[in-house]
Amino acid sequence: xxxxxxxxxxxxxxxxxxxxxxxxxxxxxxxxxxxxxxxxxxxxxxxxxxxxxxxxxxxxxxxxxxxxxxxxxxxxxxxxxxxxxxxxxxxxxxxxxxxxxxxxxxxxxxxxxxxxxxxxxxxxxxxxxxxxxxxxxxxxxxxxxxxxxxxxxxxxxxxxxxxxxxxxxxxxxxxxxxxxxxxxxxxxxxxxxxxxxxxxxxxxxxxxxxxxxxxxxxxxxxxxxxxxxxxxxxxxxxxxxxxxxxxxxxxxxxxxxxxxxxxxxxxxxxxxxxxxxxxxxxxxxxxxxxxxxxxxxxxxxxxxxxxxxxxxxxxxxxxxxxxxxxxxxxxxxxxxxxxxxxxxxxxxxxxxxxx
Amino acid sequence: xxxxxxxxxxxxxxxxxxxxxxxxxxxxxxxxxxxxxxxxxxxxxxxxxxxxxxxxxxxxxxxxxxxxxxxxxxxxxxxxxxxxxxxxxxxxxxxxxxxxxxxxxxxxxxxxxxxxxxxxxxxxxxxxxxxxxxxxxxxxxxxxxxxxxxxxxxxxxxxxxxxxxxxxxxxxxxxxxxxxxxxxxxxxxxxxxxxxxxxxxxxxxxxxxxxxxxxxxxxxxxxxxxxxxxxxxxxxxxxxxxxxxxxxxxxxxxxxxxxxxxxxxxxxxxxxxxxxxxxxxxxxxxxxxxxxxxxxxxxxxxxxxxxxxxxxxxxxxxxxxx
Numbered sequence: 001x002x003x004x005x006x007x008x009x010x011x012x013x014x015x016x017x018x019x020x021x022x023x024x025x026x027x028x029x030x031x032x033x034x035x036x037x038x039x040x041x042x043x044x045x046x047x048x049x050x051x052x053x054x055x056x057x058x059x060x061x062x063x064x065x066x067x068x069x070x071x072x073x074x075x076x077x078x079x080x081x082x083x084x085x086x087x088x089x090x091x092x093x094x095x096x097x098x099x100x101x102x103x104x105x106x107x108x109x110x111x112x113x114x115x116x117x118x119x120x121x122x123x124x125x126x127x128x129x130x131x132x133x134x135x136x137x138x139x140x141x142x143x144x145x146x147x148x149x150x151x152x153x154x155x156x157x158x159x160x161x162x163x164x165x166x167x168x169x170x171x172x173x174x175x176x177x178x179x180x181x182x183x184x185x186x187x188x189x190x191x192x193x194x195x196x197x198x199x200x201x202x203x204x205x206x207x208x209x210x211x212x213x214x215x216x217x218x219x220x221x222x223x224x225x226x227x228x229x230x231x232x233x234x235x236x237x238x239x240x241x242x243x244x245x246x247x248x249x250x251x252x253x254x255x256x257x258x259x260x261x262x263x264x265x266x267x268x269x270x271x272x273x274x275x276x277x278x279x280x281x282x283x284x285x286x287x288x289x290x291x292x293x294x295x296x297x298x299x300x301x302x303x304x305x306x307x308x309x310x311x312x313x314x315x316x317x318x319x320x321x322x323x324x325x326x327x328x329x330x331x332x333x334x335x336x337x338x339x340x341x342x343x344x345x346x347x348x349x350x351x352x353x354x355x
Numbered sequence: 356x357x358x359x360x361x362x363x364x365x366x367x368x369x370x371x372x373x374x375x376x377x378x379x380x381x382x383x384x385x386x387x388x389x390x391x392x393x394x395x396x397x398x399x400x401x402x403x404x405x406x407x408x409x410x411x412x413x414x415x416x417x418x419x420x421x422x423x424x425x426x427x428x429x430x431x432x433x434x435x436x437x438x439x440x441x442x443x444x445x446x447x448x449x450x451x452x453x454x455x456x457x458x459x460x461x462x463x464x465x466x467x468x469x470x471x472x473x474x475x476x477x478x479x480x481x482x483x484x485x486x487x488x489x490x491x492x493x494x495x496x497x498x499x500x501x502x503x504x505x506x507x508x509x510x511x512x513x514x515x516x517x518x519x520x521x522x523x524x525x526x527x528x529x530x531x532x533x534x535x536x537x538x539x540x541x542x543x544x545x546x547x548x549x550x551x552x553x554x555x556x557x558x559x560x561x562x563x564x565x566x567x568x569x570x571x572x573x574x575x576x577x578x579x580x581x582x583x584x585x586x587x588x589x590x591x592x593x594x595x596x597x598x599x600x601x602x603x604x605x606x607x608x609x610x611x612x613x614x615x616x617x618x619x620x621x622x623x624x625x626x627x628x629x630x631x632x633x634x635x636x637x638x639x640x641x642x643x644x645x646x647x648x649x650x651x652x653x654x655x656x657x658x659x660x661x662x663x664x665x666x667x668x669x670x671x672x673x674x675x676x677x
Contacts, residue, residue, distance in 0.1 A: 085427070114461060117459060117460055117461035117463075118460065118461070118463075119460050119461070119463030119464055120427060120460060120463075120464055121427070121463070121464060122463075126427070127456065127459045127460065130451075131447070131451045134420065134447065134448065134451055134452060136420070137416065137417050137419075137420025137421045137423070137424065137448065138420055138421070138423045138424040138427070138452070139424060140417070140420070140421050140424060141420065141421030141422060141423055141424020141425045141426075141427070141428070142424035142425070142427045142428050143424070144421060144424070144425065144428075145424060145425045145427070145428025145429070145430055146428055148406055148428075148430075149428060149429070155424070167416060167444070167447075168416055168417075168420060168447065168448075171412075171414040171416050171417030171420065172417060172420060172421070174412055174414065174417065175411070175412060175414060175417040175420075175421050178411075178412055179421075332462065333457060333458045333460075333461050333462035334457070334458045334496060334497055335457070335497060335499075335521050336457065336462070336465055336519075336520035336521050337519075337520065337521065339549075339592075339593040340596075
């Protein structure tokens with residue numbers, strides 16, 4: 001039986017198609033904000049495209065591609081204040097760039113170099129989380145802690161459709177709801193978990209239906225529409241700040257790039273569908289909107305792209321200029337108060353390596 | 356000084372440390388209204404409020420995972436896992452995050468989480484209320500592990516764990532929660548991690564143990580016709596290697612006692628250290644008295660599984676006759 005999506009699951013969208021679907025607008029979002037969103041999306045897109053190139057050149061390791069997810073990341077990001085915390089999965093590895101993190105830091109992380117470490121408190125940004133959904137309870141705890149301290153900050157965590165099958169997602173979402181934690185649960189439903197399609201992940205009509213089970217509001221938006229994502233995230237943040245607890249956002253998109261540089265989707269994906277999705281990807285949709293609104297023109301678009309390209313050029317240069325990590329870093333930060341064995345092991349290793 | 360049962364000493368430590376530092380909070384299943392299924396957290400909710408002694412949903416990974424986030428917000432969470440074998444869902448968070456997060460931030464952020472739980476068998480309980488899971492914790496990088504055997508150490512080690520900048524797991528021997536009674540210092544009392552305790556001085560043979568096996572070894576020592584030393588490790592990681600090697604140098608005969616299954620158990624680590632660093636001090640093989648490599652049994656036959664005084668005496672006699 002084909003899955004049918006009930007009417008209430010229609011995707012919320014703001015950006016029209018330049019044809020039969022009219023453009024909408026979001027209250028409080030003027031020209032300045034629109035261009036901020038655009039700059040962020042271009043920076044994220046440039047990071048992603050350059051990273052795939054750097055990988056092919058052997059300059060970074062295996063890389064998780066997020067091409068086509070920039071609307072979700074930028075839309076959610078701009079709904080946050082600086083005091084708010086972000087808990088990314090590996091799919092949002094470069095979100096720190098939007099908070100001023102040097103591109104070299106994230107590139108170093110993908111180069112497997114300790115220069116990719118950062119202090120989460122410097123950016124209110126948790127470390128990149130690899131095991132699926134395990135960051136969700138962290139975000140719940142941080143948001144709960146902020147509420148206990150009487151602070152207004154909230155947390156937002158990104159995770160994918162596959163993550164909703166994990167116990168950690170459930171425990172984190174339920175914890176946040178029970179503790180009335182100001183948390184935005186942002187599900188990036190790109191309909192694929194490596195090769196597992198959404199239909200093999202859940203029997204639910206829509207992932208947003210899971211919100212009801214936690215007694216929290218949920219909304220389903222077009223994940224290719226940065227304005228729709230922004231609007232939903234802004235409402236979810238306001239809900240949390242008002243002391244009402246967490247919310248769930250299902251941002252629906254389509255993974256039109258491989259899961260990662262090591263993945264070959266040709267074995268499992270419908271390439272015709274991928275072609276359609278790529279032709280309708282989020283950045284060009286937003287560009288069309290901005291041009292129809294008269295906010296963006298060629299010179300400005302080129303300048304913004306050039307700025308992003310320069311960030312990446314400087315970033316990879318800085319990352320590659322990092323001296324090789326000293327082997328002392330094997331031990332140095334594992335414990336605040338290291339055991340005597342660390343010193344012994346390191347001395348022995350240095351002797352054997354002749355360093 | 357007041358005489359307290361071991362579980363009362365745990366409760367005392369929690370009161371003192373929560374009074375001392377307002378960032379300390381206790382969280383777990385039934386820790387608030389009920390005061391814990393063993394009453395270890397009794398009175399905390401009344402004294403410090405429901406936001407500092409938190410009844411959580413039944414979600415061990417959620418408890419430990421949200422504790423990571425609470426650390427980021429500046430808290431020092433003390434997480435209770437209701438029973439040893441119920442702690443396994445939290446291993447995911449422990450291994451993938453709790454033991455690694457400090458390292459992952461280049462040492463810029465600390466995660467002062469305490470995980471405490473009752474452990475061990477001999478209490479005539481249903482299945483999965485009796486495990487001795489210390490090896491899983493000890494084996495995880497970035498995690499410290501301590502196991503008290505008496506009330507004063509139960510208080511002091513827990514206080515040390517709560518004040519430690521790194522994650523510490525405290526396993527409390529539930530078998531002796533309300534049988535081990537002794538003098539406990541009033542007010543602040545800290546037993547540093549990594550310091551063993553010489554429970555009994557001797558010269559012919561050493562029984563090395565921790566937690567509920569310490570009283571077993573003490574009783575075995577009383578039955579032996581030799582001068583028997585009993586070393587209570589107290590802290591498994593960091594280990595007081597110096598104390599272990601000093602005792603080996605003194606007696607040359609070592610019996611290692613643990614109630615966990617044998618293979619890759621903590622006693623195996625101790626045996627390896629003795630072979631690496633004390634070979635010439637040993638006058639006999641190192642013997643282990645342990646649980647068996649089987650599921651912890653139903654309680655009508657659990658006494659045959661647990662290392663008993665008779666089994667410890669038997670091993671000790673074999674070494675003395677070697």
